[in-house]
Amino acid sequence: MVDPAPLSEAPPDCLLRVVRVEVDPADMGRVKALGICVGRQVTVVQRGDPLVIRIVGTRLGISSHLASAVFVKSA
Numbered sequence: 001m002v003d004p005a006p007l008s009e010a011p012p013d014c015l016l017r018v019v020r021v022e023v024d025p026a027d028m029g030r031v032k033a034l035g036i037c038v039g040r041q042v043t044v045v046q047r048g049d050p051l052v053i054r055i056v057g058t059r060l061g062i063s064s065h066l067a068s069a070v071f072v073k074s075a
């Protein structure tokens with residue numbers, strides 16, 4: 001994986017760190033409410049649509065569209 005890369009392209013079971021979130025300002029509150037923010041560690045549990053991630057000790061399903069707007073690098 002080339003750093004940074006969209007979360008939607010990240011391999012499973014790899015510890016990652018969010019470095020950038022490129023969503024509309026109107027959607028940023030929703031994204032932050034899910035726990036997705038710069039500096040947060042995340043692991044892809046299962047690829048697909050929805051993409052299943054582990055973040056803050058919780059499994060969460062997010063759309064591939066949203067996952068493509070979240071950029072990560074190896075932690």
